[in-house]
Amino acid sequence: MSIETPPPVEPPDAPTAPPMPAEPPAVAPKKRPSPLLAGLLGLAIGAGAVGGVWAYTARDTTPPKPDTFTLKGTFTLMENATEGEETGCYGTGGYDDIKEGASVTVYDGAGGIAATGSLGHSEYIAGLCMYDIAVKDVPADQKFYQVEVSHRGKVHLTVKQAKAGELTASLG
Template structure:
């Protein structure tokens, strides 16, 4: 190895000489690449379309359900519940299954007989029917009463079974299910 440095060209003479221009290397064209196989992480266009359709249907259905549950609902109502008793023992007929009905002058009193609820002004606000019956001690016949859809907000209500006259109840009694009407 030598400690000699190559001799540097004189800067004054190097600046005066023209620079040599070299040609750029030719650009080679790449051979065509084969098409990429479908990615295993991407669904086919048909599957993607079906997934999009299902997602859109789910969104529309969800919006419909939400909008159906928003807005003005039914007015506040309650079910008027209680019991109606036919107490004239001589007019009660018992059936073999523990039920009963009226007879003679009370033959209109039986399961299915109409129950009408009136508001304070006398307008009909709900209707229903006498429900299941049960023979009770002392020859009485007791019917369940449940009238759906009675609107809240009245001071009192009147309840009529068949055509037998009305029984008046306060709103508090009616909403608490305290109907206890008798006939006979």
């Protein structure tokens, strides 16, 4: 007889363990910018913000100028008027400040200077010097005006007279 030995029993296959998960990639620690770079970056952002605010607020927000008109009229020098060949008509003696280009000042109702101009073209007629006056940019928001030629005293006008070109003044 022979004894047969049974074949060796192999243990059942052990369940295989799932593979180990891969290690997450190593995260490098965040690198902080250098203090110089951080300062420059902050400066640039701050300057940009300030510039943006400045540009926004710098828009033309000034109130519009009031309506204006050109005050027109005439001025007559009645004494010591002389005609020059190249200089037009002018005054002599105590009136030598009266000539083309002499100052014309327009004052507002409160006595402040509203506009300035000068005596314009002159003409010599029968012993008189007649000058054109045209003062630009006179504010139209006053009830009355005062006009002075050189330093010779003020002439009063209503706004209606001033806008209508009814300025007539004389000296001498």
